[in-house]
Amino acid sequence: MRDNSTSGAAVGFLLGLIDHEDADRIRRRIGLPEPEGPATLEPRQNAPLWSWTRTAVPASVLLWVLEQDDPERNQWVWRHKSADNAMRRAIARGVPFGPGREALLTVVDGLGPELEPPVPTSYTRFGLVGALREGTSMQAARTAASMVLERSDWHAVTEADRDRPLPGYARWALSVRPDCPPALRAHFGTHRKFTRRVEQAGVLDGPADYATAWGPASHVLKVLSTGQLMFPARAAEAEDALRPLVRDHLGDREDAWAVLAQLIDTFHGNAAELVVTAGAIA
Secondary structure: OOOOHHHHHHHHHHHOOOOHHHHHHHHHHHOOOOOOOOOOOOOOOOHHHHHHHOOOOOHHHHHHHHOOOOHHHHHHHHHOOOOOHHHHHHHHHOOOOOOOOOOOOOOOOOOOHHHOOOOOHHHHHHHHHHHHHHOOOHHHHHHHHOOOOOHHHHHHHHHHHHHOOOOHHHHHHHHOOOOOOHHHHHHHOOOHHHHHHHHHOOOOOOHHHHHHHOOOHHHHHHHHOOHHHHOHHHHHHHHHHHHHHHHHHOOOOHHHHHHHHHHOOOOOOOHHHHHHHHHHHO
């Protein structure tokens, strides 16, 4: 196979879903280098993670990393091209994302309040809910929504909308936040078109959804190859979703893996389609 950082990591991730001895044999057969040693969060000379920060991902992927409530992981989210002002503001303030956690996090040196995105003028003038109500464009609403950080903020927004519905721009800007409480998002809209637009904005049901429904496969699998390092609490969901497909359609067949290695660089479908296609061709 034509090894590069993307396809090599992608095929390596799938090989990790089968028996180790079979994986080693297949790796030699298709010319894939031996896997590197244990990954680390150390910034210096960490080519895989620097590459990860330049790979566009759905917003939910970054939320899974933030849910680890780990300052070292958070610094990689800060550097990620897909991170928005709300995420960077939360990181700078040490806001926790993990279920049940209330205490503020330690912030890595250099990512503190001095680097927080500017506080919107509308927030200074009108407060949180007032700024959301004043948003007369999508940009203004997104800017105001970037100030919704802690659980108490989401509670305040929920109560305000129940008292008097927020404008459409504000509702949409909040809905496409990956950390928007599911009950609030459902309150904003449940029809199929709304749900589809939320998904297109990068809000996913979970890692299994990302693993089986998003593409191109090589990029998705490359991101998942960092899962045990970046979002270990959720990585198994993606692995469990793909493992049966890999075993049923590829298994220990060298020919099927060779076809997959040839397809992966140019395949535009999702990972599930890639695995099934390679198995069928072989």
